[in-house]
Amino acid sequence: MKAKKKKEEEGGGGAPGWMVTYGDMMSLLLTFFVMLLSYSSTDIVKFKQAMGSLRGALGMLKSEQGVVNLPKLMIGTRAEQQVETSSVRLRKLIKQEHLEEAIHVERTDKGLLIRISNMVLFDLGKAEIKPDVHSILDKLVSIIAQWEGPIRVEGHTDDLPIHTAQFPSNWELSTARAVKVLRILIEKGGVNPKNLSAVGYGEHHPIVPNINARNRSKNRRVEIHLEMDAEPSSAPPTPFQPDTPKKTSVPLEKASAPIE
Numbered sequence: 001m002k003a004k005k006k007k008e009e010e011g012g013g014g015a016p017g018w019m020v021t022y023g024d025m026m027s028l029l030l031t032f033f034v035m036l037l038s039y040s041s042t043d044i045v046k047f048k049q050a051m052g053s054l055r056g057a058l059g060m061l062k063s064e065q066g067v068v069n070l071p072k073l074m075i076g077t078r079a080e081q082q083v084e085t086s087s088v089r090l091r092k093l094i095k096q097e098h099l100e101e102a103i104h105v106e107r108t109d110k111g112l113l114i115r116i117s118n119m120v121l122f123d124l125g126k127a128e129i130k131p132d133v134h135s136i137l138d139k140l141v142s143i144i145a146q147w148e149g150p151i152r153v154e155g156h157t158d159d160l161p162i163h164t165a166q167f168p169s170n171w172e173l174s175t176a177r178a179v180k181v182l183r184i185l186i187e188k189g190g191v192n193p194k195n196l197s198a199v200g201y202g203e204h205h206p207i208v209p210n211i212n213a214r215n216r217s218k219n220r221r222v223e224i225h226l227e228m229d230a231e232p233s234s235a236p237p238t239p240f241q242p243d244t245p246k247k248t249s250v251p252l253e254k255a256s257a258p259i260e
Helices: 002-010 017-037 044-057 070-096 131-144 170-187 213-219 252-256
Strands: 103-107 111-117 151-156 196-200 221-227
Touching (some): 070 103, 070 111, 070 131, 131 170, 151 170, 170 196, 170 221
Antiparallel strands (some): 103 111, 151 221
């Protein structure tokens, strides 16, 4: 009887201690990946942060190395915040002014696109901004002026040809309209000219086929592209070296010979 009791006391049941820790780690990993799948789209910045925390917790980091590059992370986060803030303010302004049919805002891979119909800005075949649009344009420019990256203004026309003394073709007309908007950004918005560029594409970049009057009115537009700053290259720029003309030696006899 005593031997049996002693045997029960010695033979303790249950899993080893390391198995409990291993099970906890597997549970945490499962929870982590379930949370990742719950996102409809992957946010690169947040994903890097989460992976950094996970790898650090598992002891996969070297003592002198980190997973997240803080300068790049800060730049990316700031740019995304700028895109989101500008997008919200622009959409709010468009809704307040009831301009949903005339001004369109969308996110792009590089930042934001603001598409303004020419019927709001210009009369047909002209490049002078309508006087009654300046109050709305001023509000729009006040938001755009806070953008910290490059701003490109594009002018677009339909496929109907124009041939006047001022505008021999749609190239000149689209370029003049883009420059008019660019000057508003400088003069009223105080945007640094170094951040600005203007280009005219004529009728060659339509968003819909030019098959009827409605589509042509959509193609007549000015687009303002708000772009995030490109990541600077780690390689130093190559200094400009003008081509040096090669020196050729001329024999003395030929050099002193008379010209026939």
